[in-house]
Amino acid sequence: MSKLLEIENLDVDFLTRRGTINAAKDVSLQVTAGEVLGLVGESGAGKSTIGNAIIDLLESPGEVSGGSIRFQGEELRGKNEDAMRRIRGDRIGMIFQDPQTSLNPLLRIGEQLVETILKTKRIGQSEAQKSAIELLESVGITEARARLRSYPHQFSGGMRQRVVIALALAGDPDLIIADEPTTALDVSVQAQILDLIRGLCKSRNLGVIIVTHDIGVIANIADRVAVMFRGNIVETGEVAQILGNPQHEYTKSLIAAVPRADKRLHRFASVDYIDGTGDQSSAGLQRIDINTHWLGKKSQLQQTVAQSSEASAIEVKDLSLAFKLQGAILKRNRRMLQAVDNVSFAIAQGEAFGLVGESGSGKSTVARLIAGLHKPDSGSVEIIGQNVLGNQKDPLVKAARLNLQMIFQDPYSSLNGRLRVLDIVAEPIRFYKQSDNEKHTRQLVYDLLDHVGLGGSAALRYPHEFSGGQRQRISIARALASRPRILICDEPTSALDVSIQAQILNLLKDLQDELGLTLLFISHDLPVIRQMCDRVAVMRNGAICEIATTEDLFNSPQHEYSRHLLELMPRMDVIGG
Amino acid sequence: MLSFILRRLGQSVLVMAAVSLISFSLFNFVGDPVNNMVGQEATREDRVFIRQELGLDDPIPVQYFRFLGNALQGDFGLSYRIKRPVNELIKERLPATLELVFVSAVIALVFGIAAGVYTGIRRNGWFSKFILSGSLVGVSLPTFIIGIGLIYLFAVTLRWLPSSGRAGIVELGWWKTSFLSVDGWRSIILPAITLSLFQLTMILRLVRSEMLEVMQTDYIKFARARGLSERAINFVHALKNTLVPVITIIGLNIGGLIAFSVITETVFQWPGTGLMFIQAVDFADVPIMAAYLCFVALVFVIVNLVVDLLYVLIDPRIRIAGR
Numbered sequence: 001m002s003k004l005l006e007i008e009n010l011d012v013d014f015l016t017r018r019g020t021i022n023a024a025k026d027v028s029l030q031v032t033a034g035e036v037l038g039l040v041g042e043s044g045a046g047k048s049t050i051g052n053a054i055i056d057l058l059e060s061p062g063e064v065s066g067g068s069i070r071f072q073g074e075e076l077r078g079k080n081e082d083a084m085r086r087i088r089g090d091r092i093g094m095i096f097q098d099p100q101t102s103l104n105p106l107l108r109i110g111e112q113l114v115e116t117i118l119k120t121k122r123i124g125q126s127e128a129q130k131s132a133i134e135l136l137e138s139v140g141i142t143e144a145r146a147r148l149r150s151y152p153h154q155f156s157g158g159m160r161q162r163v164v165i166a167l168a169l170a171g172d173p174d175l176i177i178a179d180e181p182t183t184a185l186d187v188s189v190q191a192q193i194l195d196l197i198r199g200l201c202k203s204r205n206l207g208v209i210i211v212t213h214d215i216g217v218i219a220n221i222a223d224r225v226a227v228m229f230r231g232n233i234v235e236t237g238e239v240a241q242i243l244g245n246p247q248h249e250y251t252k253s254l255i256a257a258v259p260r261a262d263k264r265l266h267r268f269a270s271v272d273y274i275d276g277t278g279d280q281s282s283a284g285l286q287r288i289d290i291n292t293h294w295l296g297k298k299s300q301l302q303q304t305v306a307q308s309s310e311a312s313a314i315e316v317k318d319l320s321l322a323f324k325l326q327g328a329i330l331k332r333n334r335r336m337l338q339a340v341d342n343v344s345f346a347i348a349q350g351e352a353f354g355l356v357g358e359s360g361s362g363k364s365t366v367a368r369l370i371a372g373l374h375k376p377d378s379g380s381v382e383i384i385g386q387n388v389l390g391n392q393k394d395p396l397v398k399a400a401r402l403n404l405q406m407i408f409q410d411p412y413s414s415l416n417g418r419l420r421v422l423d424i425v426a427e428p429i430r431f432y433k434q435s436d437n438e439k440h441t442r443q444l445v446y447d448l449l450d451h452v453g454l455g456g457s458a459a460l461r462y463p464h465e466f467s468g469g470q471r472q473r474i475s476i477a478r479a480l481a482s483r484p485r486i487l488i489c490d491e492p493t494s495a496l497d498v499s500i501q502a503q504i505l506n507l508l509k510d511l512q513d514e515l516g517l518t519l520l521f522i523s524h525d526l527p528v529i530r531q532m533c534d535r536v537a538v539m540r541n542g543a544i545c546e547i548a549t550t551e552d553l554f555n556s557p558q559h560e561y562s563r564h565l566l567e568l569m570p571r572m573d574v575i576g577g
Numbered sequence: 578m579l580s581f582i583l584r585r586l587g588q589s590v591l592v593m594a595a596v597s598l599i600s601f602s603l604f605n606f607v608g609d610p611v612n613n614m615v616g617q618e619a620t621r622e623d624r625v626f627i628r629q630e631l632g633l634d635d636p637i638p639v640q641y642f643r644f645l646g647n648a649l650q651g652d653f654g655l656s657y658r659i660k661r662p663v664n665e666l667i668k669e670r671l672p673a674t675l676e677l678v679f680v681s682a683v684i685a686l687v688f689g690i691a692a693g694v695y696t697g698i699r700r701n702g703w704f705s706k707f708i709l710s711g712s713l714v715g716v717s718l719p720t721f722i723i724g725i726g727l728i729y730l731f732a733v734t735l736r737w738l739p740s741s742g743r744a745g746i747v748e749l750g751w752w753k754t755s756f757l758s759v760d761g762w763r764s765i766i767l768p769a770i771t772l773s774l775f776q777l778t779m780i781l782r783l784v785r786s787e788m789l790e791v792m793q794t795d796y797i798k799f800a801r802a803r804g805l806s807e808r809a810i811n812f813v814h815a816l817k818n819t820l821v822p823v824i825t826i827i828g829l830n831i832g833g834l835i836a837f838s839v840i841t842e843t844v845f846q847w848p849g850t851g852l853m854f855i856q857a858v859d860f861a862d863v864p865i866m867a868a869y870l871c872f873v874a875l876v877f878v879i880v881n882l883v884v885d886l887l888y889v890l891i892d893p894r895i896r897i898a899g900r
Contacts, residue, residue, distance in 0.1 A: 059799055089804030096802075103796035106817050106892060115813075116803045151893040167803060 038222030093168030110148030120171030311385030354533030469500035674849030693784025785849030
C-alpha cells in the first residue's frame with residue numbers, strides 16, 4: 001500500500017525570548033489510506049504541533065526547521081500560502097477539540113458548509129446546497145435540509161462535532177487530522193463520534209490522524225499508535241502491541257497510570273519517567289500522625305460544639321433545586337430546569353462516596369448545594385448531624401460548615417492570581433482565627449504545603465508560576481487549612497494529564513487515610529471513581545438512578561443507565577496485566 | 578420578538594417621562610420666568626397678570642401635566658428671547674444639526690471600521706503603528722482645539738475651506754440642506770471632521786481590539802484549516818463577530834454626536850440646535866433648554882432602541898433569549 005502521508009525527521013521550533021524551544025524533534029510518521037493513526041502523549045508533548053505543522057498553521061513563533069512532509073508524494077514544506085490553501089480543506093481536513101468554539105456562532109450551518117463547498121468545488125449555489133445536505137446526512141444528522149438554517153448554538157455538543165466533521169469532509173479530503181476530537185464531549189457522545197470517524201475512515205478510505213491524550217480513545221479507534229514524549233516519538237506500532245506490550249519506559253508508565261476500571265488497586269501507579277517538572281511523587285511525603293498533629297486537633301469553634309461521632313458526615317434528604325431558564329411574570333410562562341430532583345443519600349464518616357454522571361446530570365449542583373453555594377428549593381442538608389440550611393450565623397451551623405471544604409475542577413480559575421500562595425492557603429486560617437499569631441499562621445501554611453508535596457518554598461510565589469497539578473495541590477492545601485472532616489472534590493483531576501492525575505489522586509487517598517477524611521468525590525470518569533470510592537451514586541437528569549457499593553456497581557449494575565454508562569467506558573482489554 | 582419590542586418601548590416611555598420631569602423642573606429652578614420675560618419697569622399688576630396667564634399659580638402637578646400634554650403635541654411654548662414657538666425654532670435648526678451629525682457619523686464609521694480592521698490584521702505593520710499613534714491625538718485633544726486647529730490650517734493658512742457658518746443652502750420644502758451644492762459641502766466638511774474625530778478613534782480602537790480577540794478564536798483557525806480565503810475569513814467570519822460590541826458603542830456615540838455637537842457648532846458658528854442651545858443658556862431661555870433636553874433624550878432613546886433591534890439581527894443567540 002502506498003503511503004498517504006510521510007513525515008521524516010520533522011523538527012518544529014518555537015523561537016521565544018527565552019530561546020528556542022523544540023516542540024517536535026526528529027519526528028517520523030507514516031499514514032496509509034484507510035488507516036487510523038493515534039498520536040498520544042501528555043500536554044506539552046508536541047502532538048498538536050505536528051498536526052498544525054502538516055497543514056502549515058503553526059502558531060506565530062513556531063516554524064518547521066527541518067525534515068520533510070510528503071503528502072501523496074508531494075513535498076508540502078516550502079509551498080507558498082496560496083498552494084497550501086488549496087490543500088487545506090481540499091485534500092487535508094482538520095477537526096478541532098471543542099465543537100462549542102470551532103463553528104462561527106453568527107453564521108448558519110448551511111452558510112458555513114456552502115461556503116466551504118464552493119471554495120473546493122466548481123459548482124453552483126444550488127448544487128452546493130444539495131451536497132451540503134448529503135454531507136450532513138452522511139455524518140448522521142437527521143432532517144438535514146431544515147438543519148441547514150440552524151445556527152451552531154441550536155445544536156448539542158455532539159451534533160456540533162458532527163457538523164465540524166461534515167465541514168472537514170466538505171472538500172473530499174484524503175487525510176483527516178482530528179485534534180482531540182472527543183475531549184470536550186460526554187462518554188456516550190464520545191463513543192458515537194469515534195464510531196463515526198472510524199466508519200468514515202473505512203468507507204471513504206481516508207487516512208486519519210487522531211491526536212489525543214486519552215489512551216482509552218486510542219484503544220478504541222486507532223489501528224496504529226505513535227507515543228510522543230517531549231517532542232519525540234518514543235514508540236510506534238500496532239495498537240495491540242504498544243498497549244499490550246510497551247517497550248519504552250515512558251509508554252509503560254503512561255499506560256500504568258491510566259486508572260483501571262476492571263479492578264481496584266491500592267494506589268495509582270505514577271508516571272515515574274517524568275522528571276524535572278517539579279512535581280514530587282507523593283510517596284516520599286512525611287506521614288501525619290492524626291493524634292498529635294495540628295490537622296487532627298479540633299478548633300475552638302469545633303470544641304465548643306459537641307459533635308456526635310455516630311452521625312453521618314453528610315446526610316441529604318429530598319433535595320431539589322430548579323434553575324430559571326427564562327423569566328416571565330406569569331408562572332406558567334417560566335421555563336425551569338430541574339437541576340436537582342429529589343436527591344437523598346447519606347455518607348458515613350470516613351467514607352469515600354462517588355457521584356458519577358454525564359455533564360448536565362446535576363452532580364456539581366448537588367455538591368454546591370451541600371457546600372452552601374446554592375440554596376435548595378426544598379429538602380434538607382445535614383453535616384455531621386447538624387442541619388446547615390438554617391440561620392448561617394448560628395454557631396452550630398458555622399461549626400458544621402467549618403467541617404466541610406471544597407476542591408474545584410479548574411486549577412487555573414479557582415486560585416486568585418493576585419495573591420501569593422501563602423495568602424491563599426492562610427486565608428481560611430485567618431478567617432476562622434485558627435492560629436495564635438501571624439508567625440504561627442505562616443508555620444501552619446509551610447507545614448500544609450509540605451504535606452501536599454509542594455514544599456514551603458512555594459509559599460512566596462504566585463499561582464501562575466505553577467503547573468496544573470501543582471495548583472491542584474495548592475487547592476488541596478487551602479481546603480485542608482480549616483481542618484475539615486469532609487472534602488468535596490468536584491472533578492479534581494479532569495483538567496489534568498494522566499500522570500499528574502495519578503499523583504493528585506494518590507495524594508487525596510493518602511490524606512484521607514491519614515486524616516480519616518470523608519470524601520464526596522464527583523467525576524464523570526468511571527475508572528477514577530472505581531479507584532477512589534467505597535460507594536457510588538449514579539446521577540442522570542438531576543435524579544439519582546442507583547446507589548451501590550463500588551464493587552457491586554461495576555460487577556452487577558442494577559439500573560439500566562448504570563449499565564449503559566459502564567458499556568460506554570473505553571475498552572482497555574488490550575492492555576495486559 | 579414583538580414582546581421584546583413592546584418591552585423596550587415601555588422602558589423608553591419611562592425614560593422619557595423622567596426626562597420630561599427634569600426639563601419641567603428647569604422652569605421652576607432656573608430663576609423666576611416672569612422676571613426674565615418682563616422689563617424692569619413692569620408693574621406689580623402686570624406681573625400678576627402674566628403669572629395667571631402662564632398658569633404659574635396652579636399647583637405644580639397641574640403645571641407638569643399641562644407641560645407634558647403640550648410637549649406631547651410638540652408644543653414647548655414661546656422662546657423668552659426670540660418670542661417665537663420653540664418647536665418652530667427647533668424645526669428650523671434641526672436639519673443643520675442632523676446633516677452635520679450624519680456626515681460625521683459616516684466619516685467615523687467608514688474610517689473607524691476600515692482602520693480598525695486594518696490595524697487588527699496587520700498588527701505589526703508600520704502603517705498600523707502610525708494610525709494607532711495618530712489616533713491618540715483624536716482621543717486626547719479636546720474638540721474645540723481640534724476645531725480651531727483645522728480652521729487655522731484649512732481656512733486661515735491654506736484658504737481652501739470656509740472657516741465658519743453654513744453656506745450654499747438649498748431648500749427642499751422646510752428642510753434646508755447643504756448636500757446639494759459645492760459650497761454646502763465645503764462648509765460642512767470641517768465641522769463634520771471635527772465632530773467625528775473622537776468617535777472615529779473610539780471605533781477604531783474598539784474594532785481593533787475585537788478583531789485581535791476574534792482572530793485568536795477556534796472558529797477562525799478552523800476556517801483557515803478549511804482553506805477559506807483570507808478575505809472571507811477577515812470580512813465574513815471575523816468582522817461580523819466584532820460587530821456586536823461595536824454597535825453598542827456606535828449607538829451610544831451617535832447620541833453623543835448630537836449632544837456634543839454643541840461645542841463643534843459653537844466653534845464653527847454652525848446654525849444648528851446645539852448653537853441655539855448655547856445661546857439659550859446665555860439668556861436663560863428656559864423653554865428652549867427644556868425642549869432641547871427632551872429632544873436629546875428622545876434621540877438617545879430611539880438610537881438605543883435601534884441598537885437593540887440590530888443586535889437581534891446580527892446575533893442569533895440573542896434571538897432565542899428575546900423570544
